[in-house]
Amino acid sequence: MNDLSKIHPMYQFSLKAFSVVFQKAVEKSTPDAVLQRRVTNLIDTITLSAFQYTTRGLFECDKLTYTAQLAFQILLLNKVISPSELDFLLRFPVQAGVSSPVDFLSDYCWGGIKALSSMDVFKNLDTDIESSPKRWKEIVDSECPEREGFPPEWKSKSGLQKLCMMRALRPDRMTYAVRDFVEESLGSQYVSGRALDFAVSYEESGPATPMFFILSPGVDPLKDVEKHGRQLGFTFDNRNFHNVSLGQGQEVVAEQALDLAAKEGHWVIIQNIHLVSRWLSTLEKKLDQQAASSHPNLRVFISAEPSSFIPQGILENSIKITNEPPTGIYANLHKALDNFSQETLESCSRKNEFSQILFSLCYFHAVVAERRKFGPQGWNRSYPFNVGDLTISINVLRNYLEANAKVPFNELRYLFGEIMYGGHINDDWDRRLCCTYLEEYIRPEMMDGELFIAPEFLLPQSLDFIAYHQYIDDNLPAESPYLCGLHPNAEIGFLMQTSDILFRTLLEMQPRDGGSGEGAGTTREEKVRTLLEEILQKLPEAFNLTELYGKVEERGPFVVVALQECERMNILTQEMKQSLRDLNLGLKGELTMTSDMETLQNALYLDQVPDSWTRWAYPSTLSLGLWMADLLNRIEQLKAWSSDFQLPSSVWLGGLFNPQSFLTAIMQSTARRNEWALDNMALYCDVTKMSKEDVGIPPRDGAYIHGLFMEGARWDTQAGVIMDSRLKELTPAVPVILLKAVPADKQDSRNVYPCPVYKTRQRGPTYVWTFNLKTKESPSKWTLSGVALLLQT
Template sequence: LSILHKSHSRFIIVFQKAIERAPPDESLAVRVLNLIDSITFSLFQYTTRGLFECDKLTYTAQVTFQILLMTKEINTVELDFLLRYPAQTRVTSPVEFLSNHSWGGIKALSSMEEFRNLDRDIEGSAKRWKKFVESECPEKEKFPQEWKNKSALQRLCIMRAIRPDRMTYAVRDFVEEKLGSKYVVGRSLDFATTFEESGPATPVFFILSPGVDPLKDVEKQGKKLGYTFNNRNFHNVSLGQGQEVVAEQALDLAAKEGHWVILQNIHLVAKWLSSLEKKLEQHSEGSHQDFRVFISAEPAPSPDSHIIPQGILENSIKITNEAPTGMHANLHKALDNFNQDTLEMCTRENEFKSILFALCYFHAVVAERRKFGPQGWNRSYPFNTGDLTISVNVLYNYLDASSKVPYDDLRYLFGEIMYGGHITDDWDRRLCKTYLEEFIKPEMLEGELLLAPGFPLPGNMDYNGYHQYIDDALPPESPYLYGLHPNAEIGFLTQTSEKLFRIVLELQPWDNSVGEGGGACRETVKALLEEMLEKLMDEFNIAELMAKVEERTPYVVVAFQECERMNTLTNEIKRSLKELDLGLKGELTMTGDMENLQNALFLDMVPESWIKKAYPSTASLGTWFADLLTRIKELEAWTGDFSLPSTVWLAGFFNPQSFLTAIMQSTARKNEWPLDKMTLQCDVMKKNREDFASPPREGAYVHGLFMEGARWDAQTGIITDARLKELTPAMPVIFIKAIPADKQDIRSMYPCPVYKTRQRGPTYVWTFNLKTRENPSKWVLAGVALLLQI
């Protein structure tokens, strides 16, 4: 207890609650030990993940579920549904306010005793349920009919099916109800209090958040206690090339003399971290009482790329300060970098102030847009206040030196150098450039510029006036402030909830070798493994297929390549499943790879060894495997006689680019045109997939694309605003043909990127030009893209 208390004092209430609730007829010691055991397991899992993918709410939820399982307040089957969401597939929702995916969840719930007739009730009282589902904060409302009398966890299960986007809020309310509000209030820790818990053997580890500098707190505390650079008892080492030796010398001196050492950005020196771990261990005993170490590192983007040694993490007090959230806080924070003197330093006051405020808004937008995930930015960038302050200095120098405002030059410097210097993706560069074109232009001086709907650029004010203007005029937080559609928030919240449940599921102490969980895990995996092996078809016989073909056209070559890739994937799936089967029967020794495969199957995740040989996908294992079987069927149909299908399922390819290139190659050969002077033209058809009986004479009809950020209006044949809660509407069939590049019409067109999955970024496939009546910049800011799978 005392060991746990030392590093996680704020969870001590967990044990007190367990002791209060332990039934009198059971040995209290066993009860508490079981509970501590499961929570220690979670702590261990949590720490080895590097704490980096796991926020406070996720971890607190995990601990809450553990307590409630121990005290038998919740049912394992219901918790399992909440975490896995095993929705039935291929069901059609009978009510328009629930998607098929939501209805699949309702049907799966209705098969459980406690939720019998839930599906019937929703259909029978559609009006009441519609009102509930469409309310702004359904987690605060009472459920219709007798469902309001269900337990808190059962209500969470229903909410998971009908409003996945509200689950982070619903889980927060659940934790508050069960453990008390102090576990969900996100207040920042007082550093002085945390410092008291540190010691020569307990470093303080700062996990860096974008836009937050935690080391100011250390300097402030140091000053108070007499540790400063001037007193030569405060050493600050920023790690990077060649700084390891400096850091080691500083640690040796500080341990002997009782100084403080700050080691910044240790994630940049991966190879040296094991030496650092040994060094900290060595100084943890026998050092001067006043010796202190403060470490900072950026979070790893994923658990696999996490490199901080476990020893450093386990012995440290870990602190993370989240950056301010929301446009309101970010805009105030951007403006806080300046003062009245800044506003008065330029002779061309009007231009300088207008562009400075627009830059502050731009800075707040690009920093906060990160929260919308890939629809916000394809990749995450460390934009910081330095980018903003340097841009303002550049602005001052340029305005001082020229008689006209050089808008183009300024936009180029800000968009390509100051902020653009961070950007590595061409589509993100286009987005950054578009924001600047919208915010910094001659109209800004005529009082006609809107930074967001309902938020005009303010006129000439003093410094406090600008802060007041933000408070008075900035509309409430919504995706509109970023140029995005409200659906972007629903998508972002849904993905945040999915991530929360995935991590809690992985943190469950269901080790397959222990207790009841072990048997259940083995049985589940065995059943799944047998079902998969039974459903997998034989591999494609390439030699036999080749013998059938008279001429190897570009399309035939693509078909062969796809068959070969499919064989590689299905062979790996069969090999690994058969090997695991022998391991489970005891005929082979279980290896690390086999255990990883078993865990992945149990957690409904696609195993790592399959991912390496497969196409990008964000689906869970069940959906992924069903999709794989559909892809094999499509390939079998195509290789039956090698004639092009009437409409081609573009998402069914490992490499959709190869098929699109084959369209150009076929046309180039037929017309004897040079391939490098050609491009693809896309015409969105008005007919559905079923209406096409044969392929076109040139090119191909493709289906299976979805649009995110907007929708296609089939009547008018243009991009238009999305409907609320319709996140990824399906596109009609698209006719793709190759034309000479100089013949393409790019007027009133939005160059729309096509990606394989919602992760975007590296899954880029092609650019389709789509017709638009509105300015294409609107769709750029809204993050509009076509996706091959959702």
């Protein structure tokens, strides 16, 4: 387990130091078996999770996770930092229900400031920011706030304390701030990047140590294997190099290749083992058998996409390597173009049209690959777009140009967007996005030299292959989300997501026999017991459904929605109460602790909503503390609504389990009143200028809704249209919306953007409805910007 040679060199430099420092710290202290076990367990945990955490798609953050864990644990062990402050940094408990008094901090950030101010060492931080906003605004608005000095009375704070303040002030800059903290605490060698040389990794391999490649979209790491094999004399021509791509019936071929290689000392590549989960136990046994008695020249190379069912034995005994795809439009565009050559450009008789559309497709390929990093705002779901999609598209392009007198733009866009790339896509909104890109990049204007495929980046006219690369170097604007059609706020959102993953992973990796380290003051069990008692006290009595049904005379559509919501709330709160009571008895020793209880205990400790609750709840990305405040607000809305079953003046749409049922009820009510067919109706969306407090009574027709947020753009209340976002304003609130049902054929579709509505920022499966919003800009602009309405942020 502690054999660091089984880990890729990228991690060795930190893990070896991690091991040495911990062992020395233990030797200096009084011999303590518990402490020794904790050291061993921590090293083992980080070693084993080298595979798990490098498969999350945020490689730089993952590397930082290990070095940050190293720094925090060393400083804790030497009592340099406070466990309670580290606990705050990792958990970041936000005080709910507060409004920011300053315009440069969101309510969420201000909630963090208020929580931080409750600690003695940060006392009066909130009042200082409120009374001296100008000097704090300079820090918050800085391009690199982690490098800025704090006001004089806060300059003397420790590095960890400054991290706590920075997480409340600029959560999007935390990966950079933590990297600086690690460099200051341990040295620059722990944060500096290092080039990966396959030859060095190969030297660490052996007959008993396979090399395991974690596959990334658009990357073929096995090219390095073939190249190094040729240098050492292992090739297909020499019959000592075997490559088996697993699929239907290929398991037997792989076993035969392994047997021959073990006997003769050959190289074997076994690709895509994640496709044959049932065979993996057989592979694990065969590798173990060959490790003991095989030819010294045997080398086994394995590849797989990130997967939860790869046997632990294979992972432990392998050197794990991930080869991430290029990042940034610049690198992706060069890499896409490198799949072709001057011969490719000259392979079509219509060189001008062919070369220009080829370049546009390369840019399109770079954009769809780069857009992945922006999460759900980039793509609702993740897709394995790869080089094969691009090369096949170019072959199709060549054939169509040779067969048609005019460029068939519509047919080409359909083939690329619906079949070649669209074949991967299983979400309607992502399909719309893909086709919109192609409508912007491949159209007749490109032949006149007048097409800008990105801001300030004109599509080049027909050039030779080398000139195209030079054109990219000379003319491509600086890296920015604008190159993908997104607003710069999208990058801030991406950085905040990266930061959240970093701290959540660090929290999960903390020792579990105390708090966040030695001297935490409160045991894990005590924290959980205190929290479960608080939740039980806050949960109100269940809705009396018998009484509610009894006072309803006519069950109209809105009444049915209210009753259904009360029923679902009862199921959720009953599950919460029962599971918490059982856990409480288990912690007291009055019940045997079950695996479900331990899972619940772990979730409560990590400030996560337990899976057993989310099964009966609604999609949410909130931490447990904020989720509880949100739940209580939902209950209050239901209490008010069910008191007389009169439609509220304005409904908090995001506060419902099933918002679709309420929107359908609007159409049902109008359909019954006017005797219209429900199938021929649509919702008309009118964004008012009112806030929730301005609404007095419900409308005579339809319903008012509130509590929606816009991501990717903002709503201009005065102009009554969608407008570009303000910088750092990621999800501005939308005014009260009036929804009315109208015949579908009378729905005005001119100058509107069909805006998807989602329950959370995860988008995808949380889709609710489509609201047509007025716009002066082309709807395609908002499609590329990933504009959506959210019911929860």
